[in-house]
Amino acid sequence: MCVCRLIRLVLLPTLALCVLVLAGCGNSESSGGGTGAGGSGDDLYRVVATVGMAADLVRRVGGDRVEVQQLMGSGVDPHLYKPTRDDIRDLMSGDLIVSVGLLLEGRLEETISRLSERQRVLVLGSSIPAELLLVDEEGSGGHPDPHVWMDASLWSRSIPAIVQALSEGQPEYAEEFAARGAELSSELSALHEYGVECLQSVPVERRVLVTSHDAFRYFGRAYGVEVLGVQGISTESEAGLLRVNELVDLLVSRGVSAVFSETSVSQKNMQALIEGAASRGRQVVLGGELFSDAMGESGTAAGTYTGMLEHNLTTVTRALGGRVPDGGFAVWQKAREATRE
Template sequence: MPPAPLRRRSVLMGLATVPLAPRLAHAQAVRDVVATTGMIADTTRVLGAESVAVRALMGPGVDPHSYRQTRSDIVALINADLTLWHGLFLEAQMEDFFGDLASRKPVVAVADSLPHDRLLGHDQYPDRFDPHVWMDPSLWSIVSDTIAEALLANGAGAAVEAALGPWQLELAALGAYAQEVLATVPAEQRVLVTAHDAFKYFGRAFDFEVQGIQGISTESEAGVARIEALVNLLVERRIRAVFVESSVSDRGLRALLEGAAARGHEVVIGGQLFSDAMGEAGTYEGTYLGMIDHNVTLVARALGGTAPQGGRIGQLGAQS
């Protein structure tokens, strides 16, 4: 079970030496934005264009479920004109900090805007939702509207208004591509087995059964019974591939391969998916569009479907 969020009287107390920027008035134009995840940061850069400078706290390979803010993060957040975080208990260890910060600065939990009837339940906390909504481009479209509203409310008008429409068209095209290529995967192979349960929204959107070794949070532990159940699934349904994740250990997946092999069924690693973090900066996979394109294309090809090796626009594997 993931540790409870840190409880503090005020996480901002005791930082008297940190230089504080004045609280941003809504009429003042946004200059510096701090975002927690790469997905939020990339979307903000697209929508804000030249009007904003965006810093992401969590880079490639970083697990947001267990991330705790550093002192340099705190300085950046206090001095930012706008802070955008995901919400839905993704940044579990930072919730109290953002509650404190919101009393002093503009702070927006962008995924909290999603209608509850579009959200899936959390496997460990019945009163919370699965936070991995970026796996469905139609949900990320709603989150993008919230990011745009936050930028507009803080003065980044013309750039956002010009960028939002084209961005929404890109998200729609990405969703259509995903539907098209994933539909080519044979029905009996439409099972996505990964290191942790980050792909339920992907499964719902594109009609895949999704099985994670760990639960929604990477802090949960996979027991022997869970490994054995997944080995049975792979063998009985003749699933050909499982997938590692860029921000999660592959130890459990290796156990699946060994267990299936011991029972005479070969399973391969279908490739590395981006789950809680995007690819390296400067690559197509280091953008939100590239991250999802990579996942969709890789899953389709590894499970017997048809998809172009270069993805939706031929950019997979290319430097941006």
């Protein structure tokens, strides 16, 4: 029996019981308009989002009409996150719950599914066409890879669903949401082009991205990089000695000079690769720390979706020997817009 299924059998009945208990204690009024299930009584529509990549898009589209609460902060691994009683209470108090789905929030998904019977829930992964999702038949039991935000052009496909959900909750602001959604879509389209340009500057033979787990498969497909992870698409999987040795062989035989750690995953596997390569006479360095399942600290550039992905694109490009446009994405985007006027 796979680890994910075992966890569900043990943990989810307890979560379901928590939901039922809290539902009996919560507000009995149904959600709607600006007051919602939380009964705040003001004009702000309250959204509870599971992870930063979802929360940031909602903030951008909702603007000052929406209050967004994010359950999992910087450095938190959603694959391993254990929801608390307070989390469930917060979810129940929202006018809208927004998640990624696709088994990213494995221990929360059954709870959110049950809550969908009494309040609005938006699963962003469901807005991505199934034919565009990557599936690892061996490592994930046939489930789609949930890390869709690693491709800016793919993640932007969730924006219309956000616009629609917020507009249904606050129809009087629908035009504002649509305008901000269009602006955000344009920004992510430009970010995607920026990423393609950056990674194309890396010599083809060097475009190998070795990371802690397979969170970068969409990144690799979008930006032309071969991606190899020590663990599978979930950090609940264990990295075996055989897999580490396979990757050490690859680092040595192909002359790969850098590997990358992740902010929400232990660096121990990366250190094992570096030490393994060194024992065979190949110097491999840590090319930098990437954001995978969580964004940076709130208030920093990497605390936004655009800033997080730009950081990854910049870090990977430079470590693999490519060139990043002077001034980064913001300057590049302004120059791009100027040439089109």
